[in-house]
Amino acid sequence: MSPKRPTLEDIAKIAGVSRATVSLVVRGSPLVAEATRARVEQIMAQQDYVRDIGAARLRNNSSNTVGVIVPNLVNAFFTEFLSGVEQVMGTHDRVVLLANSKDSVARQTEILQRFRGHGVDGVILCAAEGTTPDLPERIRGWGMPVVQALREVGTDVSDYAGADYSEGVCIAMRHLVAMGHRRIAFLSVRARTSAREDRLRGFARGLAETGAENAGIVEADLAWTGAAAAADAVLALDTKPTAILCFNDVLAAGLMLGLRRAGVSPGKDLAVVGLDDLPLAEMTYPPLTSIAVSPATIGAGAARLLARRLSQPDAPFERFINTPLLVIRQSVRALTV
Structure with missing residues (x-):
């Protein structure tokens, strides 16, 4: 007993x-x-x-849990994002359940059904590639408030928390041009999501603003091996870029590893800029210039939006957009002619 x-x-x-x-x-x-x-x-x-959470749930008709779905756990960005969610939800006496969709719509659907079975009070969703725009409305139809984060499907269909990645890319390009770089390439992930569109929109805008030359767009899988292998494609570009702007810090770190294996020195021979400014950025060689967006702040913003939605179900949709900042390190040097 x-x-x-x-x-x-x-x-x-x-x-x-x-x-x-x-x-x-x-x-x-x-x-x-x-x-x-x-x-x-x-x-x-x-x-x-x-x-006794079970007894509290019966009294309050609440599980005191919220679900968070992210597309991968390769990127440490999501660890920091989750810390922000947990910090805010802790103050609301709620436990966070984390699930990895592996960027699969089918797996994402299974997770959502499990969340429904557990009776979570609401969901923070970073949608998998291929998610249809009607999903947020369907989730709400289940009686489950939803906040989208970092990736967005549909227009004005839910609360949303993210960063101004379009502006972040522009900031990075202005810095590169100020350092003398004119031929700039972009290393992107393959997944067709709003996060990719935001960055490419910023790349196009940055080219127009600065007059820099589009030295090409290279795609890679979001993995260390994929990013390292992309170095060959970057070096094979006919445009001979002097700088590479990367989708995030994971791709930037992998790219720099691939460049060194090819005998090219990042920073010295080819400028590299990342996006996110994770702790990883200070540990690469050389340390990585990156655009800081504070994933923990975005996570906290998403959690506050969900807490608000739980207390005010009929409130108008809100957006929390964090402002990016340039963090300069040694992976970008002034180009000498």
Whole structure:
């Protein structure tokens, strides 16, 4: 027989307070005096108290969980994104369930059905490639609020959190041109998503603004091996670019590895710029110039939008767009003629 779990009543009796006071402490209410909160929390820890989520769900008709679906876990961007989601959802007493769609619509559908089965309160969705624009509306039809993040399907069909990647690419191109680079190529992922479209839109805009030459667009799989192999395609471009702007830091790091294997020195022989500014950017050789978008901030923004949607189901859709910033390191040097 399993040992009896301590209840709110047990904790209240030991602490010499009411059950209602213990309940307020468990829910993180600011209405409890700090000394009382500390004493109750100490007793809960001593008694190994665990909140009965099942009972709370029955009382509140809420699972106190939200689902997050991302397209891959290769990119550390999503780890930081999740940390932002968890930080905000923690303040709302909700647990985050993470799932990886592997950029598969079929797998994404299976995950959504499992989330429905678990009764999650809402979903933050970074849609898989090929997702149809009607999906957010279908999810809402299940009684499950949804916020799209980083990738968007449909127009004005849900709340959305992301970064201004189009402007981020323009910022990177202005920096490259200021450093003397005129022939600029773009290394993109293959997946046809709004994230790719945003970046390519920024590339076209940056070319028009700066007068730089489009030295070509090369595609690669979002993986270390794919990015490294793309170096051969970049070096084979007839336009002979002096700078490469990459879809994200993962592709940039892989590309620099491939360039070094081909005897080309990133930064010195060929400028490389990434997007996202992950911790990885400081650990590449040379350290990578990148566009910072703060994935944790975007994750927190998505979580706040979902919390708002849960409390105000009929509120107008909102967008949270984080402003990108240029972080200069050694992978871009001034071009000398």
